[in-house]
Amino acid sequence: MNVTNWILGFIAIVATLVIIYGGVQYLTSGGNEDTVANAKKTISYGIIGIVISGLAYAMVIVVSTVILTSK
Structure with missing residues (x-):
């Protein structure tokens, strides 16, 4: 579960950086x-x-909960 949290956190950070990059592009577009x-x-x-x-x-949470409670 720790690896999954790390990977999903990394993906969220990258997506946030992509949004910031798009915002910078928008601000510096000069009307183009x-x-x-x-x-x-x-x-x-x-x-x-x-x-x-x-x-x-x-x-991941739902699947892990189902697996852990089905034992």
């Missing part, structure tokens, strides 16, 4: 539509990463 669109995609991918890591964490 292509850069703004790319920044929005980057932010969306970061949010999707956080949601997926949260769902994965919930699945």
Whole structure:
């Protein structure tokens, strides 16, 4: 369980950094539509990463609870 928590925490940190990177891209785009669109995609991918890591964490908890209580 410790390894799983570490990996999911790492994924959440990376996704947060991706969101920050997208925000910096957005702020420094200078109104360039292509850069703004790319920044929005980057932010969306970061949010999707956080949601997926949260769902994965919930699945790990549910599966481990089912396995431990079924004995």
